[in-house]
Structures are given as structure tokens and as C-alpha cells.
Amino acid sequence: MKTPTSTLATVPSAESADRGQTWLEVVHGWVITVDHKKLGLMYILYGLVFFVVAGLEATLMRLQLAYPNNTFLSPQVFNQLFTLHGTTMVFLVGMPILFGFANYLVPLMIGARDLAFPRLNAFGFWLSAFGGLLLYFSLIGGMGMTGAGSAPDVGWFAYSPLTAKAFSRGHSTDYWILGILVGGFGSIATAANIVTTILCMRCRGMTLGRMPLLVWLNLVMCGMVLLVISPLTAAQIMLLLDRFLGAHFFDTQAGGSAVLWQHFFWIFGHPEVYVLILPGFAFASEIIPVFSRKAIFGYPVMVGATVAIAFVSFGVWAHHMFTVGMTAVGNTFFAISTMLVGVPTGIKIFNWIGTMWGGKIRLETPMLFCIAFLFQFLIAGLTGIMLAVVPFDWQLSDSYFVVAHFHFVLVGALLFTIFGAVYYWFPKATGRRMSETLGKWHFWIFLIGFHMTFDTMHLPGLLGMPRRIYTYEAGRGWDLLNLICTVGVAFQGVGVMCFVVNLVRSLFKGVPAGPDPWDAWTLEWATSSPPPEYNFAEPPVVRSRRPLWDLKHPTDPDWKYE
Amino acid sequence: MPAASTANSRSRPISGSGSPSWIRRVQGGVSLLAAAPDPALIPSIFQPESVPAETIHQLSLFVLAVTAGIFLVVFGLIAYATWRFRRRPGDDGREPPQIYGSNPVEMAWTVVPLLIVVVLSLATARVIQELQNAPMPPSAVEVEVIGHQWWWEIRYPKLGVVTANELHVPVSDPKERRPTHLDLRSADVIHSFWVPRLAGKTDLVPGRQNRLWIEPRRTGLFLGQCAEYCGTQHAKMLLRVVVHTPEDFARWVASQKSAPGPVPDPVAPGRRVFEQTACINCHALDGTIADGRFGPDLTHLMSRDTLGAGAVANSRETLKEWIRRPDRFKPGVLMPAMNLSDAELNQLVDYLVTLR
Structure with missing residues (x-):
């Protein structure tokens, strides 16, 4: 059952292409490449490097918070760390990794040879890469040429007027603005590219209704990116005008509005959460069917729910602002719109369970991560409902409960599916399988660490501990809980180490994978591992949502039922 | 100009200095409150002692019950599906029956969540209205709270009292209500007033005037702190609310109003x-x-x-x-x-x- 009787894999492996080159030639080849697969891998690698950086930043913060009145870090350093950690995780880890997977997988899954605009793709990657470097350059150049380094310390959502010249001297905030601004242009370029590719470059027979769900979710995600980056960019340019040319958009001392920034930021920031989580849904929507050995349950409903989530997510931004003093009517509107997101999201969870129902579930590493994702995303959704209940939010907002909630979304849901996706598509990208043993060690240790840290983290929030404090008073019931959170980080660190070791080891010593190691059904498994530069020797033709199922089951193909 | 904002020295609790061991650090923190941890001082949102906090507490228990119910059902389904449909050893290797979906089932798990949303929305809207648009009775104590980096300016314009960081209010008797209405403003950046046992938090936004009310039903000390990141010392922008009996409150006001005598x-x-x-x-x-x-x-x-x-x-x-x-x-x-x-x-x- 491991090897299907026939596949479309008729092309030779691409490995031979790099042979006989000097090291410099190989690097040069990667730098000048416009190949969507190489750019995809570079995006992912770039994201993983920053993932380790941001993880270390989190570790330092947790060490500081292990005990009350700790003096391990100064407040200035702590404030820079949480600003960098948040900014890095969203803009330099989440976005690049997700764009990396979209880059790598979308053309393969729709039977195309590359993205619509390969050079624009390279341009987008390098803009994002240099944006990240610019942000981190602030560590040496934040005070300008004359002073010491100073990273931004205004928090990842940089509320005005804390970012005004009067309260944020030096240039660290300018580095924050420019780094994100430059990366944002890269994101817009790549998103436009992916949307165009999906709309124009599908192979014969692949109607919109036959696209794999991953492609659908990335189409919606990239459409959202096109809409949400612009308000952020606009607000950042306004802030630059405030800081350098004496404008007063957000300068409250000259009649500007502090709340205006929050509206701009969250009309970006909330859909951004869905921009990050939709690709997570996408990975789960590919992995769960293959490992349950069943077609996805309710494909049209899954697509509809995705579009509904995207639509509603543009009308919920002010639920981040329930404490700024909106009117009762405004608060009620955003409470209801926020709860409504729960409906299509719930539909998705039920459909994934429906896919597993009646299947033969293979509990291998990618699937383990996806099952944990379902469980953790359920909790994240339920705490999200609590936060949507405005009066409850007046207590929970800006406390550690919120920190726990969004880490359940971004770590418990998104990062778990990313891990699953790496295990699932690593054989395709490298031609070798990752170690299943190390993978399970990684899963279980990381799972324990995650729950130690983030389950516990809800509680100090309920006991009145606000977020973003570099230290806290003893005797408020927060001490032991914070210590447990910190210990959990050690487990997560060991888990990530297992992952990194597994990656590196499997890259050189992994078992050869063959074109279709998981016995899967989408087009990327129809070409060799790794795929050649041109992806497919001949453009494929498909008749259903699972072209490889049709090939493997010629007597009972999907297109009879769809 | 205050020059200290970029200073980098480390603070040490005064009683903990000299010994770097963690035990001393914890003790150093504790000694700040001059006592062992006192359950009455834990600012838990589940131990409300004031009308708005109590109303929120009841709503939150309802929401917790609903979400706990959803959790049990869905978690049960995930766990059951994983266990029941896992591939067993000795599997024949054939693919299971392929099922592509079911409209009635989809309908069911769309409508039921929608109904839950309707119920939660109504409960939410009602409490928002009740708390946010509560009229101020003439008996209320009016206080202006002005956020600064990193302290609270507290003014009682009608009583002629000015103080800082420690809000003193009278206890309110249900029969003879005496809530305290706070007028929240900021002198610099955004802060947020949060004393969990008395009320939910409300931001102090420069250029705006926000309102918040509390109505404590018990005397005592209640702790809180700034809940919106406001710069370097956001962490040490602590807030103490002392709830007095009416007589003690009158005495406190009198003592704060007394002009300082001649300097000895x-x-x-x-x-x-x-x-x-x-x-x-x-x-x-x-x-x-x-x-x-x-x-x-x-x-x-x-x-x-x-x-x-x-x-x-x-x-x-x-x-x-x-x-x-x-x-x-x-x-x-x-x-x-x-x-x-x-x-x-x-x-x-x-x-x-x-x-x-």
C-alpha cells in the first residue's frame, strides 16, 4: 500500500543539477534564483532562523518573570525584547514561512511551472528579507550614528502617542516603522503574484472547484494581504510624517488622535491574524484527509466558510479596543461581529472531525501535530468567545489571559500546523524523509512544554496580572504560576532542538522518500522529489479534486461522485 | 529635562539586598507588602467586591459555563474520532469508504452555533448597557484620575482634595448608594485603570475623557495597576484603592484638606x-x-x-x-x-x- 501502482512521476530527479559546482556558485545560484521552489525554501529558512531568534527573546523574558521583583533584565531591555519578539514572530516568522509554503506548493498543486511573475517573486522575497534585517539593525544603529544601539520598545502594535518624538527619542521607532514598511511592500508583491497565479495558471481541468483546499485558503489569504497591508503602511507613513515633518495625525498634544492609530492598526491587525491562521487551516486541510485516508468532508462548505471568515474578519477590528471608551452601541456591534466569526470557524473544526470520522487514521508525526492543532484551536476559539463578551473583556483585555489566548492561536494552532507541514512536505522538497522517532519526541516534548506554559498563563491574567510588565509584586498569587510558565519554556526549547536536529540530520541521512511517500492525492506528489525546475515534464490534466486518487483507483475515481 | 529615562541601573528590594539567593528575592518582594501573601490582596476577577465587578463576574460565569459545554462536546468528538478510527495493527490496507459530505449535518453544525451566538450576544448587550450607561446618582463621589508616566494623579474637585497613587473612596450601602464615578484622562500616553475586584479596566487616553464607576460593598484595601503599556516603568505604576466606612472617609477628606501649619x-x-x-x-x-x-x-x-x-x-x-x-x-x-x-x-x- 506504500507505493501506488502508477504515478505521473516521469521526470528525473533534479539533484544532479547542483553537482560539480563550487560552493560560491551554489550560493550565487540561490541568490539570483527566480524559481518558486528555491524562493519558497529561502522564505521558510529565513522564517525558521528568526523563529529561533524570537524564541530566545521569549526565553529571556520568561527567565526575568520566573520570580517576582527579579532583576535579571532591566525594564528597558525587557520592553525591547517583547517588542522585538512580537514584531519578529508576526512579520519575520509567520508571514515568511507561510509565503514560503504558498510559493513552494501552490504552483505544484495547480500543475503550473512557476508563479505568474517569477522576478516579482524574487523581488518580494528580498524586500521582506531586507526589511527584517533593517529592524534588527536597530540593535546597533537605533540611536543614529552617534549613540549606542537601541531596539524599538513601543510594543508590536506601537500605540500612539508612545511612538511620538516626545516619548520615543532616538531612532529605534523609525527602524520599526521602516523595517515593517519595506517588508510590507514585499508581502503585497508576493500576494498579488500568488493571486494571479491561482487565477490564471491552473492546469487543464483544474476548475476553481477542483483546487486543493490549500490553494483555496492561500487564495483567500493573499487576497486579504492585498487589503490589509495598505492601512498599516498608510498609518506608518503618517507616523513618519509626525516624527520627521511635524505632522499631527497621532500627536495628542497638538490635537491629534491616539485612537485613530488603533483603528488603523487593528483594521490591519485583526485580519492579519486570519492571514496567519488560514495557511494553518490549509496545512490541516491537506494533512488530515491523507492521514485519515478519506476525502475532505464538505469541500464546498469548507471553501464557503473560509470566504465567510475572511469577510467577517474585516468587521471585527475594534474588539481590540473595548477599553478605549467606545459607545455602548459600538461595543455591542463589535461583540456580535466577533462572535459570528466563531460560526464558520466552528464549521471548519466539525468538517475536519467529519473527515477523520470513519477513516483509518495513521498517527504519524504530521497527523499528530494536526490533531493537537484541532484541540488547541478549539480552546483558542473558546477563549476568543470570552474575550468577545465585552464586559468580560474589560477584565481580561491587556492581561496575561489575552497573552495566553493569542499564543494558543499562533503557537497552539499555527505553529503546530507549520511543524506538521514541515514533516509532511520535507520529503517532497529534499527527497528524504524526516525521522519519525525524533519527530515523535519533538511532538510530545513540545506539547508538554506548550501546555505547561500557555495553559498556566491564563491564570495570572484572571488574577489581575497585566501583560508587558517587566516584573511584578510578590503576594498576588502570581508567583508559582509564572514559575511554571517559565519551566514549560525549557521543554519547548528541547522540543525545538529535536526538530532542528531532525531537520539537519534528515537532510543528509534521511531515508530516500520517492515521489509519493505518504500515498497522497494532490499533484505535487505526482512529480519527483525534489521536483525539477520545470515541475512537470508535461502539464498535467485533472478531472477531480484528487487527481492521484483517480490514478490509483481507476475503477472508482473521484470524478464519478463530484 | 528628566535625564533618567535611559538609565540602566538595577533595582533591588531594599530588604532583599545583600543576598542574591532566590529565597531572599521572593522575601524581598513580599516584605514590600509588609506581610505574608494575603488572599484578600490577590486581585482576582473572581472575587468581586463592587457592583460592576460583580455584574461582570456573573456574566463571566455564564459564558464560562457555555464555553465549557462546547469544549466538552467538541473535545469529546476529537478524542473519540482519533481513538475509534485509528488504524489498527493488522489492517488490511484497503481504503475506508469515501464520504464527501452531508448537507443536513453541515446545516446542523451551522445552526446550533448560530443560536449560541444569539444567546451570548443578547446577554452581552444587556450587561454593556447596564454598566456603561449607568446614570450617576447625586450622592456619588466624583474623582478625576489623570495618568502620568508612571503614576496616578487623583483629584476630588468637589472636595478640594489632591493626592496620588492611592484612591480613597467610601463604601456604598445598597440602601443608601454612594458609588464613586471616575473621570479618566491622561497627561501623556495611554494608561489603563484596572482594579480587578472593583471594576473592569478603562483606558486613560490623552485628548479623551473616559468614565468608569465603582461601588464597593466592603471596606478594605484593593490592589490594581496600569494595564496599558505606557513606557519604561509600566510595571511599577501600581494602584491602591482604600475603601473606608463613611465616617473614616469623612475623616480622611478632612485630614487631606487641612492646610499645613506653620513650619516648626x-x-x-x-x-x-x-x-x-x-x-x-x-x-x-x-x-x-x-x-x-x-x-x-x-x-x-x-x-x-x-x-x-x-x-x-x-x-x-x-x-x-x-x-x-x-x-x-x-x-x-x-x-x-x-x-x-x-x-x-x-x-x-x-x-x-x-x-x-
Whole structure:
């Protein structure tokens, strides 16, 4: 059952292409490449490097918070760390990794040879890469040429007027603005590219209704990116005008509005959460069917729910602002719109369970991560409902409960599916399988660490501990809980180490994978591992949502039922 | 200009200095409250002692019950599906029956969540209306709270009282209500007023005027702190609310209104030091030329429990250390060290401790 009787894999492996080159030639080849697969891998690698950086930043913060009145870090350093950690995780880890997977997988899954605009793709990657470097350059150049380094310390959502010249001297905030601004242009370029590719470059027979769900979710995600980056960019340019040319958009001392920034930021920031989580849904929507050995349950409903989530997510931004003093009517509107997101999201969870129902579930590493994702995303959704209940939010907002909630979304849901996706598509990208043993060690240790840290983290929030404090008073019931959170980080660190070791080891010593190691059904498994530069020797033709199922089951193909 | 904002020195709780061991650190923190951890001082949202917090508490229990129900059902489904449909050893390798979906089932799990959303929305809307649009009774105490980096200015315009960081309010009897209505503003960046056992939080936004009310039903001390990141010392912008019996509250108001008497001779040099250094640029003190607004009003300095918005307990020794090196208790604080000579410092502290 491991090897299907026939596949479309008729092309030779691409490995031979790099042979006989000097090291410099190989690097040069990667730098000048416009190949969507190489750019995809570079995006992912770039994201993983920053993932380790941001993880270390989190570790330092947790060490500081292990005990009350700790003096391990100064407040200035702590404030820079949480600003960098948040900014890095969203803009330099989440976005690049997700764009990396979209880059790598979308053309393969729709039977195309590359993205619509390969050079624009390279341009987008390098803009994002240099944006990240610019942000981190602030560590040496934040005070300008004359002073010491100073990273931004205004928090990842940089509320005005804390970012005004009067309260944020030096240039660290300018580095924050420019780094994100430059990366944002890269994101817009790549998103436009992916949307165009999906709309124009599908192979014969692949109607919109036959696209794999991953492609659908990335189409919606990239459409959202096109809409949400612009308000952020606009607000950042306004802030630059405030800081350098004496404008007063957000300068409250000259009649500007502090709340205006929050509206701009969250009309970006909330859909951004869905921009990050939709690709997570996408990975789960590919992995769960293959490992349950069943077609996805309710494909049209899954697509509809995705579009509904995207639509509603543009009308919920002010639920981040329930404490700024909106009117009762405004608060009620955003409470209801926020709860409504729960409906299509719930539909998705039920459909994934429906896919597993009646299947033969293979509990291998990618699937383990996806099952944990379902469980953790359920909790994240339920705490999200609590936060949507405005009066409850007046207590929970800006406390550690919120920190726990969004880490359940971004770590418990998104990062778990990313891990699953790496295990699932690593054989395709490298031609070798990752170690299943190390993978399970990684899963279980990381799972324990995650729950130690983030389950516990809800509680100090309920006991009145606000977020973003570099230290806290003893005797408020927060001490032991914070210590447990910190210990959990050690487990997560060991888990990530297992992952990194597994990656590196499997890259050189992994078992050869063959074109279709998981016995899967989408087009990327129809070409060799790794795929050649041109992806497919001949453009494929498909008749259903699972072209490889049709090939493997010629007597009972999907297109009879769809 | 306050020069201390980029300073980098480490603070150490005064009683914990000398020993680096973690036990001493914990004790050092605890000693700040001058007692072992007291359950009554844990600012838990589940132990409300004031009307708005109690209303929120009841709503939150309802929401927790609903979400717990959803959790049990869906978690059960995930766990059951994983266990029941896992591939067993000795599997024949054939693919299971392929099922592509079911409209009635989809309908069911769309409609049921929608109904839950309707119920939660109605409950939410009702409590929002009840808390946010509550009228202010004529008996209410009115207080202005103005957020500063990193302390609270507290003014009672109708009572003529000005203080800082420690809000004093009367207890409210259900039969004879006496809530406290707070008028929240900011002098610089956004802060947020949060005393979990009394009410949910509301932001202090520069250029805006927000309102919040509390109606404590029990006397005692309630702890809170700034809940919106506001810069370097966001962490040490602590808040204490003291709820008095009506009689005690009247006494407190009277003591805060009393003008300082003539300065006794022994401390007169200290007052001269105060008036001749930059203290007067930022602080106000009735009966002197000092009328600054950047720092807390010092007229009744020694009536307050803490210094530096809760950074350290208020006593002669800590006050002296605070003036000598404010950074020690609160790194990054905007109050600069005045570099007074030892003699001047002693004279100044001798004077300040008379301000009760």
C-alpha cells in the first residue's frame, strides 16, 4: 500500500543539477534564483532562523518573570525584547514561512511551472528579507550614528502617542516603522503574484472547484494581504510624517488622535491574524484527509466558510479596543461581529472531525501535530468567545489571559500546523524523509512544554496580572504560576532542538522518500522529489479534486461522485 | 529635562539586598507588602467586591459555563474520532469508504452555533448597557484620575482634595448608594485603570475623557495597576484603592484638606532646601511656592503608604533613599537624582516627614 501502482512521476530527479559546482556558485545560484521552489525554501529558512531568534527573546523574558521583583533584565531591555519578539514572530516568522509554503506548493498543486511573475517573486522575497534585517539593525544603529544601539520598545502594535518624538527619542521607532514598511511592500508583491497565479495558471481541468483546499485558503489569504497591508503602511507613513515633518495625525498634544492609530492598526491587525491562521487551516486541510485516508468532508462548505471568515474578519477590528471608551452601541456591534466569526470557524473544526470520522487514521508525526492543532484551536476559539463578551473583556483585555489566548492561536494552532507541514512536505522538497522517532519526541516534548506554559498563563491574567510588565509584586498569587510558565519554556526549547536536529540530520541521512511517500492525492506528489525546475515534464490534466486518487483507483475515481 | 529615562541601573528590594539567593528575592518582594501573601490582596476577577465587578463576574460565569459545554462536546468528538478510527495493527490496507459530505449535518453544525451566538450576544448587550450607561446618582463621589508616566494623579474637585497613587473612596450601602464615578484622562500616553475586584479596566487616553464607576460593598484595601503599556516603568505604576466606612472617609477628606501649619523651626532649613532646588518644578506643596504638576502633590506626602506609585513602602529611610537615587527603586523613573549633599538631604527629609 506504500507505493501506488502508477504515478505521473516521469521526470528525473533534479539533484544532479547542483553537482560539480563550487560552493560560491551554489550560493550565487540561490541568490539570483527566480524559481518558486528555491524562493519558497529561502522564505521558510529565513522564517525558521528568526523563529529561533524570537524564541530566545521569549526565553529571556520568561527567565526575568520566573520570580517576582527579579532583576535579571532591566525594564528597558525587557520592553525591547517583547517588542522585538512580537514584531519578529508576526512579520519575520509567520508571514515568511507561510509565503514560503504558498510559493513552494501552490504552483505544484495547480500543475503550473512557476508563479505568474517569477522576478516579482524574487523581488518580494528580498524586500521582506531586507526589511527584517533593517529592524534588527536597530540593535546597533537605533540611536543614529552617534549613540549606542537601541531596539524599538513601543510594543508590536506601537500605540500612539508612545511612538511620538516626545516619548520615543532616538531612532529605534523609525527602524520599526521602516523595517515593517519595506517588508510590507514585499508581502503585497508576493500576494498579488500568488493571486494571479491561482487565477490564471491552473492546469487543464483544474476548475476553481477542483483546487486543493490549500490553494483555496492561500487564495483567500493573499487576497486579504492585498487589503490589509495598505492601512498599516498608510498609518506608518503618517507616523513618519509626525516624527520627521511635524505632522499631527497621532500627536495628542497638538490635537491629534491616539485612537485613530488603533483603528488603523487593528483594521490591519485583526485580519492579519486570519492571514496567519488560514495557511494553518490549509496545512490541516491537506494533512488530515491523507492521514485519515478519506476525502475532505464538505469541500464546498469548507471553501464557503473560509470566504465567510475572511469577510467577517474585516468587521471585527475594534474588539481590540473595548477599553478605549467606545459607545455602548459600538461595543455591542463589535461583540456580535466577533462572535459570528466563531460560526464558520466552528464549521471548519466539525468538517475536519467529519473527515477523520470513519477513516483509518495513521498517527504519524504530521497527523499528530494536526490533531493537537484541532484541540488547541478549539480552546483558542473558546477563549476568543470570552474575550468577545465585552464586559468580560474589560477584565481580561491587556492581561496575561489575552497573552495566553493569542499564543494558543499562533503557537497552539499555527505553529503546530507549520511543524506538521514541515514533516509532511520535507520529503517532497529534499527527497528524504524526516525521522519519525525524533519527530515523535519533538511532538510530545513540545506539547508538554506548550501546555505547561500557555495553559498556566491564563491564570495570572484572571488574577489581575497585566501583560508587558517587566516584573511584578510578590503576594498576588502570581508567583508559582509564572514559575511554571517559565519551566514549560525549557521543554519547548528541547522540543525545538529535536526538530532542528531532525531537520539537519534528515537532510543528509534521511531515508530516500520517492515521489509519493505518504500515498497522497494532490499533484505535487505526482512529480519527483525534489521536483525539477520545470515541475512537470508535461502539464498535467485533472478531472477531480484528487487527481492521484483517480490514478490509483481507476475503477472508482473521484470524478464519478463530484 | 528628566535625564533618567535611559538609565540602566538595577533595582533591588531594599530588604532583599545583600543576598542574591532566590529565597531572599521572593522575601524581598513580599516584605514590600509588609506581610505574608494575603488572599484578600490577590486581585482576582473572581472575587468581586463592587457592583460592576460583580455584574461582570456573573456574566463571566455564564459564558464560562457555555464555553465549557462546547469544549466538552467538541473535545469529546476529537478524542473519540482519533481513538475509534485509528488504524489498527493488522489492517488490511484497503481504503475506508469515501464520504464527501452531508448537507443536513453541515446545516446542523451551522445552526446550533448560530443560536449560541444569539444567546451570548443578547446577554452581552444587556450587561454593556447596564454598566456603561449607568446614570450617576447625586450622592456619588466624583474623582478625576489623570495618568502620568508612571503614576496616578487623583483629584476630588468637589472636595478640594489632591493626592496620588492611592484612591480613597467610601463604601456604598445598597440602601443608601454612594458609588464613586471616575473621570479618566491622561497627561501623556495611554494608561489603563484596572482594579480587578472593583471594576473592569478603562483606558486613560490623552485628548479623551473616559468614565468608569465603582461601588464597593466592603471596606478594605484593593490592589490594581496600569494595564496599558505606557513606557519604561509600566510595571511599577501600581494602584491602591482604600475603601473606608463613611465616617473614616469623612475623616480622611478632612485630614487631606487641612492646610499645613506653620513650619516648626527645626525643619525650616529643609523647607529652604526644598524651595531652592528643582523639586518645585515638578511637585506642588501647599503653603510653599511649589506648584508643579509633573510629579505628585506632596502636601500630605506621609499620609501615603508607598512611594513611586507603589515602587517601595513609604518611610523615612526609603524616602531618603528615593530622593538620593530614585533609580534604585524604579529604574527609568522620570524623577532625577538631585545630587544633594548629605546635610541637605537630611534637612530635606526631616522637613518632608512632617507632611502628614
